[in-house]
Amino acid sequence: MMNKAHFLLLSLFFFFISCKEKDEKFSGKTSGKINSISVIIDDQLWNGEIGDSIRNKFAAPVIGLPQEEPLFTINQYPVKLLEGYMxxxxxxxxxxxxxxxxxEIIENEFATPQNVVHISGRTVIEILDNLEKHAPEIIQRIRQTEIAENQRLIDTxxxxxxxxxxxxxxxxxxPKGYKYVMEKDKFIWLKKEITSGNTSILIYQVPINAIEIHPNSSVINNIIKMRDSIGNLYIHGTVPNTRMITEDAYAPYLSNTKIAGKVTYETKGTWELENDFMSGPFINYSIEDLANNRMLVLEGFCYASSKEKRDLMFELEAIIKSVKFLKNK
Incomplete structure (x- = not known):
């Protein structure tokens, strides 16, 4: 009887130890670089149509950058490596x-914060159909997670x-590193020096109807005019007669979104210094703030001639999307 009791206690002990180890293994924090995806797929599928589809969708060029950079950095591993550090x-x-x-998308399946996307099919066609149908949802979910992770790192x-x-x-x-370099009435410019360049944040406001004031002109044209007028007023180079303008060689991309629950125009494109050699990407959010009868403009841009710019711009996007509108006093 005593041996049975000892055996039962020993079994329970190892059961709880096993559960504890499992919980510790699967309840930790996630790790990895921003904008990275681990794709768990066997080499045979990766080297065929399915791999091509994954690369075309998740490593497509980022909109608004002067050079081609992938939307996400993809790392491929065989299915047998799903366990462990992966x-x-x-x-x-x-x-x-x-x-x-x-x-299926499972949130926090092995760690947190985490997105684990499971796709399977009986044939290559079924898997391709799943990718085609669900890629936009997957991309949106991953971008939201990466914005939140970037904001968490910034908040430190x-x-x-x-x-x-x-x-x-x-x-x-x-985040630390940004300095106030110019403050005018309803205009602030912050800048951070980085290796071989800098990143900047502009905050300013214009009348609520500034972007849609001309019924015969498009929203994107009005945003460009607004940007260029701000550049003419405040953003100049060290060489005389230089000012920041929207580069017309690459048409900016305009989309509608919401920030802090407010209607927002998102514009991505490239800027240049007129009569100078400097240029780079920008992301502009023009937020309709009806309560204060204004269009609040938050813009991020960078100059980094010898660096990849995807993650620099993504950090600026994360900073801008942390905005909170305070109650009027």
């Missing part, structure tokens, strides 16, 4: 050819934003 990746796509047609060390609050009645989480 489970700590923040974004995982698991693709299998098996006896079911299946699509922030600069004092009391000047921004006082001037615009908004809060904005801006």
């Amino acid at each position: 489970t700590n990746a923040r974004n995982i796509i698991v693709i299998k050819k098996e006896d079911k047609n299946h699509f 060390f922030l600069i004092d934003n009391q000047r921004i609050i006082k001037e615009f009645n908004i809060s904005l989480n801006i």
Whole structure:
């Protein structure tokens, strides 16, 4: 009887130890670089049509950059490597050819924060159909996670934003390294020096109807005119008669979105210094703030001639999307 009791206690002990180890293994924090995806797929599928489809969708060129850079950095691993350290990746796509047609996104399956996408099919065609149908949803989910992760990293060390609050009645989480380089009436310019260049954030406001004031002109043209007028006023190079303008060789991309629940125009394109050699990408958010009868404009741009710019611009996007509109006093 005593031996049975000891055996039962020993079994329970190992059961709880096993559960604890499993919980520790699968409840940790995710790791990995921003905008990376681990694709778990066997080499045979990766080297065929399915791999081509994945690369075309998830490594497509980022809109608005002067050079081609992929939307996400993709790392491929065979299915047998799903266990172990691979489970700590923040974004995982698991693709299998098996006896079911299946699509599912599981949140925090092995760690947190995490997206694990499961796609399977009986044939290559079924898997391709799943990719075609669900790619936009997957991309949106991963981008939201990466924005949140970028904001989490930024929130660790922030600069004092009391000047921004006082001037615009908004809060904005801006990381250490940014300096106030210009402050005018309803205009603030912050800049951070980086290796071989810099990143900048502009905050300003224009009348609520400034972007849609001319019924015979398009929204994008009015945003370009607005940007160029701000560049003419405040953003100049060290060479005389230089100012920041929207580069007309590449047509900017315009889309509609919402920030802080407000209607927003998102514009991506490239800028240049007129009569100078400097140029780079920008992302402009013109936010309709009806309560204050204004269009609040938040823009990020960078100059980094010898660096890839995807993640620099993504950080600027994350900073801008941290904006909160404060209650009027």
